[in-house]
Amino acid sequence: MSDLRGGIDLGGTKIQTVVVEPGGSLRGEARQPTPTSGGPPDVAAAMEDTLREAASAAGVKPEQLSGVGVGSPGDADGGTGVVSGARNLPGWDGSFPLGEALSKALGTAVRIGNDVQVAVEGEHRLGAGKPYDSLLGVWWGTGVGGGIVLGGKPWLGRGAAGEIGHTVVKRNGARCPCGRRGCLEAYAGRAAMEARARRDLAKGVDTDLFKIMEKRGKDRLTSSVWEHAMREKDPLTESLLRRAVRYLGTGIASAVNLLDVEAVVIGGGLGSRFGDRFMDHLVKEMQKHLFVDDNPPRMHVAELGDLGGAIGASLLV
């Protein structure tokens, strides 16, 4: 056995895998699109294949790894390795023993964790959160996820802590993808922003967002589509992003009032792209709601980039 470990970031569009040294240095990586049809066993097979590629790039066999960590969407049970209700993956409404299936296929121990929590832990141990004992990670992407570190350790609650996207920023507010009303994600999540943009378009609001989407061969408003539209100074794009940042400021400030963390790390597809550009605006919006307003938390954008989720997952080993 080597002291190398594997990490898998299981996303709705891609599977990213890495093989890293104990300190987090990269030895191999591979990426494949996530299957869009079939069911959990097909997704697990694609994960196995992608991890094998990363291991081969690192010059090892998967069974020689000291273990593999997985950051998974849905309800990921670290104790049993079962993943339930991963609705952005094909046929994954129910439960599937992902840890067991992968462990058998790869011939090494597999640990499962929540995708955002492992990415935040990656930033805490190896990235922007390194100097701090307490931090709040806010992963701004399709949804708005979160992770909390308190006293140097991840705070998981009873397993589901960190869901800042479903803290309420407006009572009886906009409908959230989760079905409730007024959640932060209903204003700041990419899926909710796309739904709003489509409604505005139908009402006759002038925007190039969807033209840019088609030109880039996409069928939805990915983070890169938002980025291009922003670069072309599309007014609806700018106003929806600024609105998202206003609500992020409200939600993050409320969380800071409760937890008094030293730092906030902004990550995720939109967070990594727009975090720097909107940081001043975000700080200003937060400031309005901070109860102790003369000692705000330090604000950072995630540093580990595209591989952060997979590297964070490898820390589960």
Ligand SMILES: [Zn+2]
């Ligand atoms: Zn919600």
